[in-house]
Amino acid sequence: MPKSRTTALASILGLGLAAAIGAAPAASAAPAPAAAGSAASYAAYEQSKENAAANKAFFQAVMKSVAEKRAANPGALAVTVTYSTRNAPSFRTQIARSTQIWNSSVANVKLQEVSSGASFQYYEGNDSRGSYASTDGHGRGYIFLDYRQNQQYDSTRVTSHETGHVLGLPDHYSGPCSELMSGGGPGTSCRNATPNSAERSRVDYLWRNGLASALAK
Numbered sequence: 001m002p003k004s005r006t007t008a009l010a011s012i013l014g015l016g017l018a019a020a021i022g023a024a025p026a027a028s029a030a031p032a033p034a035a036a037g038s039a040a041s042y043a044a045y046e047q048s049k050e051n052a053a054a055n056k057a058f059f060q061a062v063m064k065s066v067a068e069k070r071a072a073n074p075g076a077l078a079v080t081v082t083y084s085t086r087n088a089p090s091f092r093t094q095i096a097r098s099t100q101i102w103n104s105s106v107a108n109v110k111l112q113e114v115s116s117g118a119s120f121q122y123y124e125g126n127d128s129r130g131s132y133a134s135t136d137g138h139g140r141g142y143i144f145l146d147y148r149q150n151q152q153y154d155s156t157r158v159t160s161h162e163t164g165h166v167l168g169l170p171d172h173y174s175g176p177c178s179e180l181m182s183g184g185g186p187g188t189s190c191r192n193a194t195p196n197s198a199e200r201s202r203v204d205y206l207w208r209n210g211l212a213s214a215l216a217k
Helices: 039-046 049-072 089-105 147-152 155-166 197-215
Strands: 003-006 079-087 109-113 120-125 132-135 141-146
Touching (some): 079 089, 089 155, 141 147
C-alpha cells in the first residue's frame, strides 16, 4: 500500500518535497504512465530497500524544510502547507477528508488547498507500486494516488497516509490498523484514516522542533 519514493534520491537529501513549502515552486512533473498493480506488487515495493531509503530521505527533507519555514516566520502559530488537487479530480473528496482529518489532529502545521503556487500536487493514475509521495529534490513534489489500490483499500486512508509522509511520518507496516502509517499492513479491511495519538504528537513535535532548530542557528 502507501509508501514514499524519490526520483532523485541524492538530491532529496538537500531539498525534497517539503522544501517547497511556502516557496511557490514550478509545476511538478507528472508521473509517467505505468501498468496497474496488484496486492503482491504493492507489498514487494513496501518491503524494498528503495522504499526504506526513500522514507529516510523524505524525513530529512521535511526536517530541513521545517527549520527554513520557521526561520522565515518564527512568530507563526502554525506552518501552512499548500496543495493542489487539479491533477487528481477523481480524489477531491478523499483529499478534502484527509485534509480535514489532519487539520483537526495537529496544531503546528496546517494544510490548505490553493489554485496556484502549491507546495505539492496530487496526481492520479496507474502504477504497479501503488500510491506514494515523491520528490525530485528541487523543491517540487507530489502525491500519486493509484486507481486500483484505492479500489482495494479504503481510499481516504490511502490519501491520509500519503499526506502523512508530507508531514514527516515514515511507513510502519507492522503496526495495527489504528496506526495510520501502518498503511496496507493490516489488510484491505482496515478503514482507519486518522492518525493515532503517537502519530499526532510526532507531527506536532517535528513542526514545533523545526522552530527550535531554526532559532538555534
